[in-house]
Each structure stands twice: as structure tokens, then as C-alpha cells.
Amino acid sequence: MRSILKEDRMKSMPGRHSANQRKTLKMALRTTKSKIRRDSRVVRSVEAAIVDLKSRLKLFHDKVNDSQNQQSRIEANLLLFLDFSPEFTAKRSELLKFAADMERKDITVKEAEDAASRYDECQKVFQEEYCPHRFLVGYSAYEGSSSNDYDDAYPSYRACAICQTSENDYKNFKLLNLAAGDRLLYRVSGRSLDKEMTDTLKNLADKPMKVIIDFYQNTIANDYWRIDRSESKPA
Ligand SMILES: [Zn+2]
Numbered sequence: 690m691r692s693i694l695k696e697d698r699m700k701s702m703p704g705r706h707s708a709n710q711r712k713t714l715k716m717a718l719r720t721t722k723s724k725i726r727r728d729s730r731v732v733r734s735v736e737a738a739i740v741d742l743k744s745r746l747k748l749f750h751d752k753v754n755d756s757q758n759q760q761s762r763i764e765a766n767l768l769l770f771l772d773f774s775p776e777f778t779a780k781r782s783e784l785l786k787f788a789a790d791m792e793r794k795d796i797t798v799k800e801a802e803d804a805a806s807r808y809d810e811c812q813k814v815f816q817e818e819y820c821p822h823r824f825l826v827g828y829s830a831y832e833g834s835s836s837n838d839y840d841d842a843y844p845s846y847r848a849c850a851i852c853q854t855s856e857n858d859y860k861n862f863k864l865l866n867l868a869a870g871d872r873l874l875y876r877v878s879g880r881s882l883d884k885e886m887t888d889t890l891k892n893l894a895d896k897p898m899k900v901i902i903d904f905y906q907n908t909i910a911n912d913y914w915r916i917d918r919s920e921s922k923p924a
Pocket of ligand 1: 851
């Protein structure tokens with residue numbers, strides 16, 4: 690009976706009840722607002738840090754790229770200055786001598802023919818047994834387009850600037866099969882060497898090694914000469 694009376698009393702003072710609730714709610718609102726302000730500050734500072742980190746990340750990506758390019762150039766230069774074996778040097782001198790004999794004006798036609806056949810014989814041995822095929826020119830295979838039923842596919846091509854051995858293949862080269870990283874490849878775009886490059890290659894064949902190395906060194910700073918890592922040595 691008593692409790693009912695008390696309840697009735699409370700019901701008769703609605704103003705006081707909601708004033709307490711408003712006070713509680715206002716405090717909760719203040720607390721929440723200040724929490725939002727505090728957390729928003731953290732969000733802004735983290736966002737700023739992310740922007741900063743992203744720009745630092747880009748900077749370091751660029752630095753790594755630059756260093757990798759530099760590494761490639763240094764490694765390419767190292768390949769240029771790698772010693773050749775004495776056997777290679779001796780065999781190439783022999784080849785160059787036969788080439789010079791062929792050009793002599795003071796010999797008979799028969800002697801010139803003999804010099805030519807000695808040159809061919811020597812070149813074959815040199816290509817197969819002595820040349821390290823370190824400096825190559827070539828282009829990559831193209832798998833063809835679906836719109837052409839892959840009829841426009843073509844194989845990779847490589848030619849050795851030292852001994853003129855050349856080879857076409859879709860995947861694994863049999864003769865010019867240096868491990869990736871052990872060869873310098875001038876990668877020509879498209880599917881053929883232009884006349885200038887063909888002539889340049891031919892012209893290098895009978896020049897002293899220094900001329901070939903100078904030729905490569907002069908072009909190594911551009912974007913074309915690269916240590917080729919793209920195709921692996923056949924198993
Ligand atoms: Zn070669």
C-alpha cells in the first residue's frame with residue numbers, strides 16, 4: 690500500500706525526473722563529443738603520417754629502381770671487362786689473320802681461295818668451341834595474337850657479335866645458351882634487325898676485341914643494352 694503511494698508521488702513530479710535524465714544525457718553528449726574531437730585529432734595525425742609514409746615509400750621505391758638500374762649497368766660493364774681465355778684470344782687472332790689474307794692484293798686467286806677456306810674452317814671451330822657468345826643482339830619471341838589465329842607468332846632471335854653465330858628459337862637456345870646474367874643482349878624491338886644493325890654486326894666480326902668492347906661500352910648507358918635475365922638456360 691505504501692509503495693503504491695510513493696509511486697503515485699513520483700508520477701506526480703515528472704519535471705524532476707526528466708531534468709535528471711537530461712543532465713545525464715547532456716553529460717554523455719559532452720563526453721562523446723570530446724571523445725570524437727580527441728579521436729578525430731588522432732585520425733588526422735595518422736592520415737598525415739600515412740601521406741608522409743606514402744611519399745617516403747615512393748621515394749624509396751624510386752631509389753631502389755635507380756640503384757637496380759645502376760647495378761645492371763655495373764654488372765654489364767663487369768661483363769665487358771671479363772677476361773677472355775688465352776685459347777679464345779689465340780684462336781681469334783688466327784681467324785683475323787685468315788681474314789686479312791683473304792683481303793691481300795699480292796696473292797693469286799688460288800691463294801685467296803685457300804685463305805677463304807681456311808677462314809671458314811677456322812671460323813666454324815671458333816664458333817663451336819672457343820667463343821663464349823657473351824655479346825648478343827636479338828629480339829624476343831612473340832606468341833601471336835588470337836585475332837590472327839596466332840599465325841603472326843615469331844620466334845626469338847639471337848646473334849653473337851663476336852663470332853656471328855645466329856639462332857632462332859621459341860624458347861631455349863641450343864647454341865647461344867649462356868645462362869641469363871652471363872650475356873649482354875641488345876634487345877631490338879620488333880621481329881628483325883634493321884640493315885644498320887646487321888651491317889654493324891658484320892663489321893664487328895673481323896675487328897679487334899677492343900673495338901667490339903668499345904662499341905658495347907659506348908651504348909651501354911642507353912636503355913637498350915642490358916644484361917639479359919629474361920630467358921633461362923635450357924635444362
Ligand atoms: Zn660467339
